[in-house]
Amino acid sequence: MSHPSRLFRIAQPLLRPPSWGDAVVFMSLAALIYLGVHLGLSAPPAIKGPEISLSPGHLVYYAGLSTGRMAAAYLLSVIFSLIYGTYAANHRGAEKILIPLLDALQTIPILSFLPVVLLSFIAIFPLRLALELSSIFLIFTSQTWNLTFAWYQSLTTIPRNLTQASTMFHFNPWLRFKTLELPFAAISLIWNSMASWAGGWFFLMAAEIFSAGERNFRLPGLGMYLQEAANQGNLTAIAWGVGALVLTIVILDQLIWRPLLAWSDRFKLQLSESETPPTSWFYDALRSSRLIRGVTQALVHRPWGRLDEWLTSRLPKTAQERRGQRFTWLWYALGLTLALVLTYEFYQAGVMLWAVTLKQWGIIGLGLLTTLVRVAAALVIALAWTLPVGVAIGTNQRLAAWLQPLVQITASIPATALFPVLLLMLLGLPGGLNLAAVLLMLLGTQWYLLFNIIAGASAIPQDLHDTATLLQLGRWERWRTLILPALFPYAITGAITAAGGAWNASIVAEYTQFGGQTFKTIGIGAAIAQSAAASDYPMLLAATLTMLLTVGTINRLVWQRLYRLAEARYRME
């Protein structure tokens, strides 16, 4: 099996002090969201989507459609990440804006992108295509940010001697990309791709069915199937749908991600052999098949080789190390124009916010507090069960080997798919939706914590365990002096991701349509979802910005400090 610490890896949170870039980014985003909202006011009339069939026979077709959308969004994410990350890593001036922007973009809830995207696409493309594109774009917004971070972080952490060697031997941009940058980032990109796909599945339903005011947009796919099944209260269909979803995820994992991981083991930087390299039966099968080898030789290797030679010989050489390039006047002019437009739009956004009544601000404030409590509750519950379980798994190799596939499959089920079932069970209880909302947040985010704690527990050196035993430390003493401090950095890393996910999940958790009825509770997520559905654009803008600001502030004040403390004092390396 693979080492527990490699089960799940995410980009490390970026540590950076607040800068003027943050202010610029916040203003620009306010302006952009306003722009979208503005478009939303001139939207077309209602559209009824295609009818969906609940017969299991259609599931393959629906699964194919959803996977296709995910794949298209993923491709878009990769392209976006490569360009954005490269630019941020190579231009100091741009970096100051681009990185805070990325930070902020990943805290914007998916639904807030909706009006911007949908309406601008509808304005340009025929309706059917516009809907597909919007859906793909929405999935893209749930996939891309961590990939971009991963790429950017890889680029900025390439060992200096390797960069120098590339410069010394006159690599052109292509050769540098292919020989240095991509291999160095490969492992992190693959792990983050897996995380991205998980994020995409989570928001699949939101991306296949969306309503803006009177307008209901629907796209055939797994997400819509599940939603329709839930609407009709058809438990059999829900089971079929969840089954199909899990099967799709498992197949992708076995046929794509595991082989990729096994293959990418060669890109490890360390100069020693790894003890437990990741393995994949499918990868081994591919490698040992002579037929496959012949086919790839003819269809992949040769054309690829030619393209590679062509790019290597055609692209110009770069003489100097690229970092620290200066802006040209053209960029300055462009930046200035953009700044002017954004300032104007920001002003307009301010005008729109003026339309938000005091009562609405009250709703937002109350909602914010409620959601904060829910997020905290979800985190505490997650920590309470993942700590003992994670330590048990992480310190016991046999248990880990046995539980790992099980945990992985459970973790791969997007919580949103199970949400209707949860609702059915909980709605009868007092505070049912409240309970269900916390549970959905928990389901969506506890895995980050679990995986990190398993990794942390398995990283505790055996000699420290032995010392604790020799000193005859009691159970509590052992936890206090050894296990908890050693887990601290991992738990924090997990909690940062989990908390971010929980905030995002609030949108689908606090406001949901089910069985022809709308269920909602108090919360910032509900405020956003409801205002998006009711076309209350000033409210949508206000709620989104409030959430953005709150999450950003909490990250700065709480998580970054804890993370720094954890890294400085408790990291065992």
Place this chain on the structure above:
Amino acid sequence: MADPNGSLLELRHINQIYGGGEKIFTAIQDVTLSLNEGEFATLMGPTGCGKSTLLRIITGLQTPTAGEVLYRGKPLQGVNPHATIVFQTFALFPWLTVQENVEVALKARGVPPKLRTTRALDLLDRVGLDGFENAYPRELSGGMLQKVGFARAMAVEPELLCLDEPFSALDVLSAESLRGELMELWTGGVIPTRAILLATHNIEEAVFLADRILVMDKDPGRLIMNLKVDLPHPRQRKDPKFLNLVDRVYMVLAGHTQPEHVEMGTAPGEPGRTRALPHINIDDLTGLMEHLDGMPNNRADIYAMARELQINSDDLLRLIETAELLGFATIAYGDITLNPLGETFAEASIRARKEIFATRIRRLPLFKWLLGLLRASDKKQMEWDVVQKALELEFHEEEAERQLDTAIDWGRYAELLAYDDSSQVLFLEPGGAMGFTRENFNFPGPA
């Protein structure tokens, strides 16, 4: 070997300055030198003297703040296409095989695929890596990795070959064999290389290989000696002439003990240069003192000691500098002599050693200044950042951090200072707050 006619490389008044405003740090000061065709030169000096920076400037990886780099009489623009570097850390791509690592250098130069393979295999054969073409770097030992580094450098047929401490990450035997092979390639004239510039801090290595030894000193990094080596190859390490040369370089690098005020410098912020604390391990220092205490007349030849203790010359020189700074020993003509204070220190108990150490470091201007700051401050404590900022008036950021690190280490050993890492606060030890009352060890400073 090439005929020595005219200079291949010329550096004119090279200056490298970092920082700006009040915090200016000169990494390289006014270096002028030339390298002729057919010449093998070494660049020597203590850590932090700017050897690597100079190599980066020479190859065009970095543009100097001021001064000119001329290659074959023409100013250098961008990375020099006729030069290459062999790195101390090998800088091989871990995901490429040995052969691919060499081929990629050829590929970047536009050599067609078939020719690339033949050339790479030929080069690997020549450095003795025949049979390892398909191995990945992680499967090879340090010596073999550096052979790949050499093969890759040779692949681009450099006229000027720069070696940045290529042997210092290798074990003694691998380094020795690789040195021999380098000399074989060089003196055999089978490679198109016209000149070699080797940065090293291993004095014996420099004398063994080079036609000329350029010695640099730090604070600021500058050239202090240009020594011609006229011994024929292959050189014998036991040869008195060889030993004599090594001794001379040691003498220059170890220097002579200066009058006390010159040795100690001034406090940070005052006019004049603050003497940097050598970054050493205190246990190593006590070990050295004990070793000297056991020598006849408490005296040792520095070079002989380096060989005997199997310690690298850079580390030894730093220890010696510390002993000199604390007034435990004097340096003259490549010899170090323990003085009575040093002898007392070497023979004292652990407790007494700490007290001697404390009285000695309290005389250093940097420590006086630091203790004064703490004494004057509220609650006798200060934050790390504040002290570092103050030190940055004298040292560049990295060095200021290292200085503070060393000061805390010494201060803790002497029980003068304490430091709390979680709050990043330095404070005076209660015993050290008002200074020791027991100034029993007030020996006269170095002459």
